[in-house]
Each structure stands twice: as structure tokens, then as C-alpha cells.
Amino acid sequence: GAGVSQTPSNKVTEKGKYVELRCDPISGHTALYWYRQSLGQGPEFLIYFQGTGAADDSGLPNDRFFAVRPEGSVSTLKIQRTERGDSAVYLCASSRQSSNTGELFFGEGSRLTVL
Amino acid sequence: GENVEQHPSTLSVQEGDSAVIKCTYSDSASNYFPWYKQELGKRPQLIIDIRSNVGEKKDQRIAVTLNKTAKHFSLHITETQPEDSAVYFCAASSYQAGTALIFGKGTTLSVSS
Numbered sequence: 001g002a003g004v005s006q007t008p009s010n011k012v013t014e015k016g017k018y019v020e021l022r023c024d025p026i027s028g029h030t031a032l033y034w035y036r037q038s039l040g041q042g043p044e045f046l047i048y049f050q051g052t053g054a055a056d057d058s059g060l061p062n063d064r065f066f067a068v069r070p071e072g073s074v075s076t077l078k079i080q081r082t083e084r085g086d087s088a089v090y091l092c093a094s095s096r097q098s099s100n101t102g103e104l105f106f107g108e109g110s111r112l113t114v115l
Numbered sequence: 116g117e118n119v120e121q122h123p124s125t126l127s128v129q130e131g132d133s134a135v136i137k138c139t140y141s142d143s144a145s146n147y148f149p150w151y152k153q154e155l156g157k158r159p160q161l162i163i164d165i166r167s168n169v170g171e172k173k174d175q176r177i178a179v180t181l182n183k184t185a186k187h188f189s190l191h192i193t194e195t196q197p198e199d200s201a202v203y204f205c206a207a208s209s210y211q212a213g214t215a216l217i218f219g220k221g222t223t224l225s226v227s228s
Contacts, residue, residue, distance in 0.1 A: 033215060033216070035218075040221075041220055041221065042121075042204050042218035042219050042220045042221045043159065043204070043218045044218075045215050045216070045217055045218070048215040055215075056214060056215050058116060059215070091158070091159075101146070101147035101166070101208055101210045103149070103161045103164070104149075104151075104159075104161065104216060106158040106159050106160070107158065108158055109158065
């Protein structure tokens with residue numbers, strides 16, 4: 001596609017439910033990143049993939065959060081037993097370079113609201 | 116891990132004035148320092164970046180300086196215009212360490228005409 005695509009754009013769920021957020025990166029981009037952004041804050045790093053493998057998952061806040069990228073393209077961020085504090089905009093970004101020092105192209109984000 | 120601090124959190128200037136945003140980082144291994152601009156309700160977009168082998172880089176009205184010894188870098192915008200109003204984020208990463216890009220908390224720049 002022309003840009004990074006994220007679905008859903010908005011997700012409202014109840015506390016304790018399971019949520020999946022999808023990211024479709026720019027074709028050919030080997031690196032894929034997940035960040036989350038709360039109001040008035042900078043993007044908070046969660047996890048980054050080089051190809052199919054997680055190169056750095058040190059930003060995942062706890063074991064309720066998990067992400068996969070099975071074929072090295074589309075990625076899914078999975079959140080179990082959601083809590084109100086998980087409410088944020090989840091941003092996905094991809095980069096054409098295999099190193100971690102290239103321009104990130106962000107998607108529009110998935111706004112998650114946990115009631 | 117890397118920690119990036121950014122100041123000020125808000126900055127208001129008159130059109131035509133200059134604006135300076137400063138960041139410090141903690142990991143001496145970091146060697147890539149981009150700046151992203153995020154307009155209200157939009158996605159962050161890269162506006163300029165600098166690598167540790169240079170001390171300054173300029174692109175029209177925007178410049179970035181880097182002091183590796185002091186571990187700080189700055190964004191300079193000259194002749195500000197109302198369309199420069201946005202949130203600006205600095206960030207840092209290290210190729211050698213394989214670390215992902217870590218962002219500062221952002222600076223909200225308001226340019227009034």
C-alpha cells in the first residue's frame with residue numbers, strides 16, 4: 001500500500017476483554033515498530049521487529065501485551081485482560097532500512113479506549 | 116536503556132522569531148537523532164535527522180546541532196510561521212546496540228501571527 005495502515009482506527013472495549021490491533025506496513029519495509037501514545041506524551045516504545053523476529057521487546061509493559069509478525073509483513077499487537085490504563089493511541093511504524101536508524105513512517109494509529 | 120529528556124514542554128513565539136528545542140540523552144552508544152513533527156490529530160513525520168559523525172545539519176529554516184560529549188542535541192527553527200505550530204519530538208537510537216528509537220515527551224510550539 002501507499003502508507004502504513006492500521007486497523008481498527010478506534011476500539012472501545014470493556015475492562016478485562018482481549019483486543020487485537022493490526023498493522024500493515026509499507027511493502028518491502030523490513031523493520032516494524034509498535035509505540036503507544038497517551039495524550040500530551042511522546043510515543044512510548046513497545047516492541048520492534050526486524051523481519052519476523054522481535055529485535056527488541058523491552059518496551060512491552062507486562063505479559064498481557066504480545067505482538068507477532070509471522071510472515072515478516074503484517075503485525076498484530078495483542079492485549080489480554082485489558083485495563084483502563086491501557087487506553088491510548090497505539091502507533092505502528094515501518095522503516096525500509098534493516099538498521100534501526102532510518103526514517104520511520106507512522107500509521108494513523110488505533111485509538112483504544114478501555115471502559 | 117536509553118532515556119531522552121526534552122525541554123521546554125511548551126514554547127510560544129511570534130511569527131518571524133526563532134524557536135529552539137533542546138534534548139538530552141543518556142546512552143552514549145546512541146548515534147542517530149531524528150526530529151519528528153506531529154500536527155494535531157495527525158501522525159508524527161520526520162522533519163530532520165542527524166548522525167553522530169556530524170555536528171550540525173541544516174535544511175532551509177530548520178537546523179539541528181549535536182554535542183556528543185555533552186549528550187545533547189537541539190532543533191532550531193528560524194523565521195517561524197504559523198504552520199510551524201505543532202508538537203515536536205526528539206528521539207535517539209543506536210545502530211550498534213540495536214536499540215529502537217526512543218522519543219522525548221514532546222514540545223508544543225505555538226506560533227502566533
